[in-house]
Amino acid sequence: MESDKNGSFDEKYLLVAKADNVKHISSLLRAVNFKDVGVCFATEHGLKIVVEDSKCVQANTFIGCEIFQEYQLSDDTVAFRVDLNTLIECLTIFDGCSTNPSFTTALKLTYKEYGSPVKLLLEEGGIITDCSLRTMEVFDILDFSIPAESTISKIILRSSDFKDILSDIDSTSDYVEFMFSEEPQFFKISTSGIAGKCSVEIPSKSEIMEQFVCNATITVKYKYKQIKPFLKCMNISQKTLIRTNEEGLLCCQFMVQVDSHTCYLEYFCTPIVDED
Amino acid sequence: MTVHQWIILFILIKTINERMKFRGKIVDPHCMKQFYSIVIILSKLCKSVVLRLSSNKLYLIALNESNNNQISVWSVLDQHSFFKDYDMIGETESNEIFFSLPIDMFASSLSSAKQTNLKTLKMKLTDKHSPCLTIELELESQVSSKQLCVHDIPVTIILPKDWPEYNEPAIPSHNISVIMPSIRVVRHIVDKMKRIGPRLKVSLDSSGKMVLGVSNLSATVDTHFVGLEVIGIQSATGKENKYSTVVDIKKISQFLNCDTLNFAKILCHVVEGLLLHCSIEENEYVLHYFLSEIDD
Numbered sequence: 228m229e230s231d232k233n234g235s236f237d238e239k240y241l242l243v244a245k246a247d248n249v250k251h252i253s254s255l256l257r258a259v260n261f262k263d264v265g266v267c268f269a270t271e272h273g274l275k276i277v278v279e280d281s282k283c284v285q286a287n288t289f290i291g292c293e294i295f296q297e298y299q300l301s302d303d304t305v306a307f308r309v310d311l312n313t314l315i316e317c318l319t320i321f322d323g324c325s326t327n328p329s330f331t332t333a334l335k336l337t338y339k340e341y342g343s344p345v346k347l348l349l350e351e352g353g354i355i356t357d358c359s360l361r362t363m364e365v366f367d368i369l370d371f372s373i374p375a376e377s378t379i380s381k382i383i384l385r386s387s388d389f390k391d392i393l394s395d396i397d398s399t400s401d402y403v404e405f406m407f408s409e410e411p412q413f414f415k416i417s418t419s420g421i422a423g424k425c426s427v428e429i430p431s432k433s434e435i436m437e438q439f440v441c442n443a444t445i446t447v448k449y450k451y452k453q454i455k456p457f458l459k460c461m462n463i464s465q466k467t468l469i470r471t472n473e474e475g476l477l478c479c480q481f482m483v484q485v486d487s488h489t490c491y492l493e494y495f496c497t498p499i500v501d502e503d
Numbered sequence: 504m505t506v507h508q509w510i511i512l513f514i515l516i517k518t519i520n521e522r523m524k525f526r527g528k529i530v531d532p533h534c535m536k537q538f539y540s541i542v543i544i545l546s547k548l549c550k551s552v553v554l555r556l557s558s559n560k561l562y563l564i565a566l567n568e569s570n571n572n573q574i575s576v577w578s579v580l581d582q583h584s585f586f587k588d589y590d591m592i593g594e595t596e597s598n599e600i601f602f603s604l605p606i607d608m609f610a611s612s613l614s615s616a617k618q619t620n621l622k623t624l625k626m627k628l629t630d631k632h633s634p635c636l637t638i639e640l641e642l643e644s645q646v647s648s649k650q651l652c653v654h655d656i657p658v659t660i661i662l663p664k665d666w667p668e669y670n671e672p673a674i675p676s677h678n679i680s681v682i683m684p685s686i687r688v689v690r691h692i693v694d695k696m697k698r699i700g701p702r703l704k705v706s707l708d709s710s711g712k713m714v715l716g717v718s719n720l721s722a723t724v725d726t727h728f729v730g731l732e733v734i735g736i737q738s739a740t741g742k743e744n745k746y747s748t749v750v751d752i753k754k755i756s757q758f759l760n761c762d763t764l765n766f767a768k769i770l771c772h773v774v775e776g777l778l779l780h781c782s783i784e785e786n787e788y789v790l791h792y793f794l795s796e797i798d799d
Contacts, residue, residue, distance in 0.1 A: 309721070310721040310722065313699060313719065313721050313722045316695060316698050316699055317699075317722065317724055319695065320692055320695045320696075320724070320726065321691070321692070322691070322695070323691045324687070324688045324691045324692065325688075344722075352688075353729070353730075354684075354688065354692075354726060354727065354728055355726070355727045355729075356692075356724060356725065356726040356727070357724075357725050357727075358722060358723070358724045358725075359722060359723045359724075360721060360722045361720070361721045361722060
């Protein structure tokens, strides 16, 4: 009986994930932490954390199962909602504790059953921290997607340069206007604030532009404060992919290199409907 | 107040000061640094401090105003190991002087003590319109032969009738005492925990385990430190050898954030459900920090 219990120990959990180094996971989570609560989906491919704001903005982070040294799932999809701030605070509890850079924090994450707390076991340098995070029921989340056939424009930029451009734009402006021009080919970012109007034009031949595809000229406005969280993602990413569809839905994907693997961050943002 | 009363008051202050006398001189660089770091620790923990001078010892005492004026810091410096010259005449037969002063002024006036060219540190009680503690720092200079930096800190003389308030606190017998793990690590973890919840639960057990715990509505977090040296434990009557207390996380964080603590060996004592007591016990000085358990 006893051995039977031990044998099926891991099967009793809906999700068990172990990682040698939580640093990558916490930095990916930080990049989407523009709201307090996040929904966590676990599938056979890995973890996906979704954060939403007022049904207009959605951020997703994909942490592939290859980031984890051990990853066991006993259901097709496991989903729960957690306080993201506390989750990040827990994962980074050993940050700065060790002066030796080769010391990393190891993680074991377990989720037993629906409604039970998520348990985190963290270890660094012989010190152990165990955390129990209450989970909440998952509500419907927005289903944003831009299939390839309905993509109007698609550009790939170097994140570091795009970050410099975005962090320089006028913060007093209520909106940010993106223009993808078909002929001549360029991408333009415009703002209008207290100091006046301002625009940055990046020609398709620019060296920071890796790819430029535009099927029709499109101009869309987004709220500045909904674009601002993108900056967090660019700090850790190498490349940014920007796509829009006919309605002006914006999709930004950020490629993040983690050791030899690639993780993705994704932001969806709905446009402002113009009054006129 | 009439002129007459003013004169009487003036004479009163005058006579107190005339009878009292204190001057001390530190020359050893290590002692000056240590004295400075003790003052810095206190300046992080309280606003005003009471200096009690006796012929052998110098006490630095801080009260916790928000908690019935209980003593929160009690530190004792051995006069002989710090001072080269020490000269005092106190009040009453006990030959002691008590005065309070703003600790931040004290700390900032000593800030040159961390410089390497400091030659001597002198302190004396002076009467400059009001009673003052005068700090004289003599610095070595390449330009002139001598640089003198003088600070006057206004002090309030405490009358003998109020002295009992600053009596040595009766420390309740500890359930358990251990040597704290690396302060730097504990500080980092407590600072993280501070962002999760306001109350820190400190538990120590007989196997040398220290557990720091914090919780909020959405989570509970515990960090376990193992293999600490247990230096004292109350003879276990039952099976329960684990003792804990809940304290204000901001206060313990203030204490851990005193930079000068990095090199000190800190003892941590717990009185179940009552008190967390941290102490530094060196040959030349002792420093006790008391944190009472907070209510729900």
